Amino acid sequence: MRKIGLAGCNGRMGRVITQMAAARDDMKIVAGFELVPNKLADYPVYADVMEYQGEMDVLVDFSAASALDHHIAYCVERRIPILVAATGHSEEQLAALREASSKIPVFKTANLSLGVAVLDDLVRRATRLLGADFDIEVLERHHNQKLDAPSGTAMSLARSIQEELPFEAELVYDRHERRAKRPQKEIGMHAMRGGTIVGEHEVMYAGVNETISISHSAQSREVFAAGALHAVKFLADREPGMYDMRALVAAVQ
Incomplete structure (x- = not known):
């Protein structure tokens, strides 16, 4: 079973992913991360990703762009793949993602459909x-x-x-x-x-x-959530590198 960390767990997309992941038996959200850690689901929610020291197979990031640097540092330190589906990142942050991809699998997309x-x-x-x-x-x-x-x-x-x-x-x-x-x-x-x-x-x-x-x-945010869960399965066993939806689609053909 894949263990998922979900940054932005209380946002629109985070809530939909939580609901869809709960209906599956091949993956589980083990921790959520929010600046204001209100607990809206049956997993623990932390204000800072660094507070979580349990097992995690992939970090899914739907949080504010300002949090990305922190999430990259956490994933590189622990060698955890990261899926970044939020938008609005700076060129410096995108460069940091590319640099991180030499050490961990990085999946970056503006749209998970x-x-x-x-x-x-x-x-x-x-x-x-x-x-x-x-x-x-x-x-x-x-x-x-x-x-x-x-x-x-x-x-x-x-x-x-x-x-x-x-x-x-x-x-x-x-x-x-x-x-x-x-x-x-x-x-x-x-x-x-x-x-x-x-x-x-x-x-x-x-x-x-x-x-x-x-x-x-x-028609619904469920199309993006379904794509996110597809990407989690795809990313978990990959070698370090940059991946996107084109790579995912090519892998399932």
Whole structure:
């Protein structure tokens, strides 16, 4: 049985993962971590990950970005794989994750949905076929409580597009003060916030007399929780290195 530590256990995603893990017999959450350690489940909750000295196979991090450095240090010291699914990290933190991956398995993703992993693959293919002749825009919609914009998933999709284009493309977040025609070598980024939208992502390819859109809509946070538990099983026995949803999807094919 896999033993999971869950950082951000009392947040939206933490509560869903707790519920789904409790229904399984191949994994168990052994400890939760929150700045205010209110106990909402049947496992102990600590304010500091360093307080937990029991066994752990994987640390799942859905906490605030500011906690990542502390979690990396803990996992490297104890040689525990870490799954980072939160967003909003700095370049320095991402560099620290890459450095840690030389010592432990690190799984970093902006979105744990298997459907979004397929979306990324389709977007890469479409960009290779259409990118030279079509304008590309990335649109995302989320609930009104989300802090970062554009979403981490939208940024990840944009990076995938940039990697497949035959030219360097600038990410453009605001055209409000621009008085110019749209150049081809840019990717428009659009973030919408409202209500309780779980998460919607769309990539639009606009050409001459035709438009193609590829999209994904999450109807429940359970899709992300299910992906997290898939990733826990995937990560537990891996060698040190950087892993993501593309590696997970490739492993299950």
